[in-house]
Amino acid sequence: MPKNNIRKAVVACMVMLTFACRKDDQSFTYDKINNVTVESASTAITVSALDSLIITPKLIESMPSGEEYTYRWTIGTATYPANKDLRIKVELAPGSYSAVFKATSKKTGISALARYAVTVNGAFYQGWYVVNNKAGKAQLSFIRADDVLFENPAETVNKKTYSGKALSSYATSSLNLIYFFTDQNAYRFNANDLLELSDKQGTLPFASAPFTSVPYYGLSHSQGNFDQYIIADGGLYAGLGPGFFPAEVLKPFSDRFAGDYHLFPAVITPSLTSTFFYDNKYMRFMQVPYLGRDIGIAPATTSASFNLANVGRTMIAFDRGVTNEFYYIMQNSTGRYLMSTTALNPGINQQISNSPDINIASNFATSSVLKQMYYAAGNKIYLYDIIANSSRLIYTFPVDYVIKDIELLRSTSKRLVVAANKGTEGEVYYFDIDALGLFANNTFVKRFEGFGDIVHVNFR
Amino acid sequence: MILSTFLACKKQDVELYKADDGIAFYATIYDPTSIAFSFAFAVKPQPRDTIYFKMRVTGRATDYPRTIAVKAVEGTNARAGIDYELPEVVLPAGALTMDYPIIVINSPEMLTKTYTLVAEIAENKDFKVGSLGTVPASPFSENNFKQVKIEITNQLVEPSYWVNTDFGTFSAVKFRFMIQTTGLTDFSQEAIGIDGIYNMPVKLRNALAEYEAIYGPLIDENNARVTF
Numbered sequence: 001m002p003k004n005n006i007r008k009a010v011v012a013c014m015v016m017l018t019f020a021c022r023k024d025d026q027s028f029t030y031d032k033i034n035n036v037t038v039e040s041a042s043t044a045i046t047v048s049a050l051d052s053l054i055i056t057p058k059l060i061e062s063m064p065s066g067e068e069y070t071y072r073w074t075i076g077t078a079t080y081p082a083n084k085d086l087r088i089k090v091e092l093a094p095g096s097y098s099a100v101f102k103a104t105s106k107k108t109g110i111s112a113l114a115r116y117a118v119t120v121n122g123a124f125y126q127g128w129y130v131v132n133n134k135a136g137k138a139q140l141s142f143i144r145a146d147d148v149l150f151e152n153p154a155e156t157v158n159k160k161t162y163s164g165k166a167l168s169s170y171a172t173s174s175l176n177l178i179y180f181f182t183d184q185n186a187y188r189f190n191a192n193d194l195l196e197l198s199d200k201q202g203t204l205p206f207a208s209a210p211f212t213s214v215p216y217y218g219l220s221h222s223q224g225n226f227d228q229y230i231i232a233d234g235g236l237y238a239g240l241g242p243g244f245f246p247a248e249v250l251k252p253f254s255d256r257f258a259g260d261y262h263l264f265p266a267v268i269t270p271s272l273t274s275t276f277f278y279d280n281k282y283m284r285f286m287q288v289p290y291l292g293r294d295i296g297i298a299p300a301t302t303s304a305s306f307n308l309a310n311v312g313r314t315m316i317a318f319d320r321g322v323t324n325e326f327y328y329i330m331q332n333s334t335g336r337y338l339m340s341t342t343a344l345n346p347g348i349n350q351q352i353s354n355s356p357d358i359n360i361a362s363n364f365a366t367s368s369v370l371k372q373m374y375y376a377a378g379n380k381i382y383l384y385d386i387i388a389n390s391s392r393l394i395y396t397f398p399v400d401y402v403i404k405d406i407e408l409l410r411s412t413s414k415r416l417v418v419a420a421n422k423g424t425e426g427e428v429y430y431f432d433i434d435a436l437g438l439f440a441n442n443t444f445v446k447r448f449e450g451f452g453d454i455v456h457v458n459f460r
Numbered sequence: 461m462i463l464s465t466f467l468a469c470k471k472q473d474v475e476l477y478k479a480d481d482g483i484a485f486y487a488t489i490y491d492p493t494s495i496a497f498s499f500a501f502a503v504k505p506q507p508r509d510t511i512y513f514k515m516r517v518t519g520r521a522t523d524y525p526r527t528i529a530v531k532a533v534e535g536t537n538a539r540a541g542i543d544y545e546l547p548e549v550v551l552p553a554g555a556l557t558m559d560y561p562i563i564v565i566n567s568p569e570m571l572t573k574t575y576t577l578v579a580e581i582a583e584n585k586d587f588k589v590g591s592l593g594t595v596p597a598s599p600f601s602e603n604n605f606k607q608v609k610i611e612i613t614n615q616l617v618e619p620s621y622w623v624n625t626d627f628g629t630f631s632a633v634k635f636r637f638m639i640q641t642t643g644l645t646d647f648s649q650e651a652i653g654i655d656g657i658y659n660m661p662v663k664l665r666n667a668l669a670e671y672e673a674i675y676g677p678l679i680d681e682n683n684a685r686v687t688f
Contacts, residue, residue, distance in 0.1 A: 206663070238658075238659065238662075239655070239659075240654065240655055240658060245654055245655075247654075248653070248654050248655045251653065251655035251659075252655070252659075253659070254658070254659035254662040254663070255659070255662045255663040255666050256662070256666065257662060258662065258665040258666050258669050291658060293626075293658060293659065293661055293662045293665075294665075
């Protein structure tokens with residue numbers, strides 16, 4: 001390389017090094033900008049599917065100057081119209097979502113974010129199904145937990161009329177299913193949206209219809225959920241539960257279990273390994289092992305308060321007590337009896353005395369917190385003190401009302417739901433229960449009208 | 461230096477492993493490796509039927525079709541052309557697996573007799589035997605093997621799947637009753653579903669109760685009472 005070029009390069013480097021660094025006088029000019037934050041009344045929102053979701057965030061500006069913003073709403077992976085307020089019909093599947101709101105200043109590009117926890121419940125997530133017959137149609141009405149009343153949602157959702165006479169309905173939380181029985185048919189619905197999944201052909205194809213008594217549905221013990229059972233006209237039918245075979249739960253139920261029996265409509269689940277039933281023909285308990293398809297007589301308990309294998313009375317009602325405790329109302333020619341089992345060990349066995357109208361009572365509900373039972377006869381509701389073995393009248397409907405069903409809110413036993421008909425017009429009443437088991441303020445707290453002839457209520 | 465850079469590397473031919481391609485039967489844990497086949501299970505009388513077994517190449521795919529041959533070996537008392545056929549089949553170009561068809565023939569003697577066919581991969585110009593083992597090394601893994609075994613008859617024999625059902629001890633009388641009651645001939649889980657495995661005995665118990673109410677207990681060929 002020529003020496004001349006080397007000299008030029010060295011000079012160039014020296015010049016660059018000389019001018020590369022310069023003292024900075026650290027003199028800056030600061031301009032205040034408009035800081036924006038989002039304020040919301042609540043960041044946790046619960047909404048039902050198909051309802052409206054409305055979120056109205058408030059932008060708080062540190063220097064309000066009327067500048068414009070662009071907006072963005074996302075829920076999960078979905079984006080929504082770019083308005084400040086979100087107003088949408090909820091078409092998301094039930095579940096938990098994160099809704100994110102972003103407001104960006106068109107002038108400065110500065111954004112403010114807000115995040116909302118949105119819980120979407122099924123449209124019929126919790127409440128009371130009211131089985132009733134109105135204008136010649138079978139209706140499955142629903143009173144949601146937020147007191148919204150759906151008069152006939154199954155018909156609306158499925159765009160079909162349910163003919164025949166409505167008989168009963170049962171919900172299964174672990175299966176997310178609703179069973180609905182008419183005298184002609186047996187339906188299964190998705191519990192979240194009431195879409196019909198199958199009718200009798202796909203649900204209970206081997207049972208004879210019309211049903212001459214009220215069918216009953218129940219799952220085996222909740223810790224196992226191995227089997228589903230339907231009792232129809234005294235016969236036992238089984239389907240696989242979600243415990244072992246969740247993919248099989250929508251398959252048709254079995255044929256009627258072979259045997260000489262006529263079951264009371266009750267599924268008694270004190271045990272993980274066996275489910276119990278009551279045979280009103282031979283007046284004894286029977287049992288089926290989990291995943292079993294044979295029904296046999298329950299073990300004899302000859303030294304207990306009564307013999308499971310030979311009770312000798314007819315069951316007319318059953319309900320739950322505390323964990324693993326079941327109550328039974330039995331009768332024979334001498335009167336009516338309260339009996340109980342705990343983990344299928346015989347417990348209470350007493351004739352119900354000092355109880356007005358007990359021999360004509362039609363509906364019974366036992367508490368899971370107190371040793372008490374409510375029973376209805378005609379237009380009256382009585383409270384039975386199990387320990388004292390006596391009852392007292394606690395509410396009387398007008399004389400032209402007939403009580404058709406009573407159910408306790410099982411999770412607390414602090415609310416009694418009563419269905420009463422005035423002629424063919426049904427009404428549902430909520431009675432809150434105080435610490436003594438009496439109705440708070442001696443009256444109902446809510447009343448729902450507009451039903452037809454109510455035959456059954458059931459909690460979902 | 462530049463010159464040395466160019467001269468430093470030189471392409472070297474790498475010797476690749478090369479061997480004759482083989483063909484073998486194979487089975488996953490869900491596939492049977494031996495089958496009890498009965499023409500008596502068919503809804504209508506059948507002169508012949510086909511049973512398929514999975515095969516795969518132990519080697520490379522080729523751009524030309526290849527033939528697969530299977531032969532009967534020791535342990536076979538079934539008669540070629542009378543009780544079975546083992547056709548030579550073509551594996552298409554590019555293919556590495558196929559289902560090999562063993563044809564079973566409903567011969568008159570099968571009404572009273574059961575024949576055994578032990579079929580093994582036959583070496584030919586395209587394939588060596590692709591596995592040394594005659595049966596899977598483990599029933600719980602996917603294996604290659606060279607033999608399959610079929611029991612062929614026209615009698616009601618216990619089907620291979622029977623042990624996985626809830627129908628109790630097998631008997632021909634019981635099986636015939638099941639066929640008459642349900643109209644089905646295949647009671648495997650694949651055919652009747654998991655729910656069928658549990659629920660079908662209920663139907664059969666009811667049908668048997670009706671039968672017994674008229675005719676008394678149903679007694680099978682082993683002089684045992686049929687139950688479900």
